[in-house]
Amino acid sequence: MMYITYNGITNTDVGAELVEIDIPARAERENETITIPGRVSPLLRIYPQRDTYSITVTLRILYNEDLSTVYNWLSGSGRLVFSDTPDRYYNVSACAGISSKRIGAANTIREVKIKLTCAPFAYAIANDPVELTSSPAQLQTVGTMYSEPLIELTGTGDVSLTVNGVTLEIKDVSGTVFIDVHTCQVYKLEYGAKTSILSATTGWIEQMVLVPDTEAVNVISWTGDVSGVKITKNERWQ
Secondary structure: OOOEEEOOEEHHHHOEEEEEEOOOOOOOEEEEEEOOOOOOOOEEEEEEEEOOEEEEEEEEEOOOOOHHHHHHHOOEEEEEEEOOOOOEEEEEEEOOOEEEEEEOOOOOEEEEEEEEEEEEEEEEOOOOOEEEOOOOEEEOOOOOEOEOOEEEEEEEEEEEEEEOOEEEEEEEEEEEEEEEOOOOEEEEEEOOEEEEOHHHEEOOHHHOOEOOOOOOOEEEEEEEEEEEEEEEOOOEEO
């Protein structure tokens, strides 16, 4: 029987049976149709941004189970995993209201329905950092969409890091710095807090993406006094 896991808790853990759930959709991609006078057909401009979409979940709860436990479980935001694709998760928020009704001959069974808001990609659950030991290094990734990695670089002085031909230069490195391509941040961790060093960098961080191995093999290289590079790939599917 199919089940779902939300923030590490399955529907069976809270005494609920999964009745129905939408299949994850492909998120709509933003686009624009441009009409040019004198041109026979319009131009279509496609942008990289993708919209969120909804996933409706229907659950059935027996009379002796606590309905408030289910309500509390389906709240906030977190990771949603489907049992038929256990290798990936979806980022969702459960902020919508939950509708409920009684069903069955004795009205002892309750059915609840909630609409989850889902971010446009599925992400790999197995996502441990990969340590690179020599420059240049090759790195393969899975998925159907380029990924935005988190890169951990340890070194001293002025260094540079190149990912698939895109170079980021960092001045006066002392210890370990983190390059977060998803948020376009470069920072150090000091006493558990992030300290930005973005002003000490030159380059296009947002372009330092990894491509799936169906398209090419990723090549990563560095210069300067670099003693270690680790990459968390953040592989994803659209």
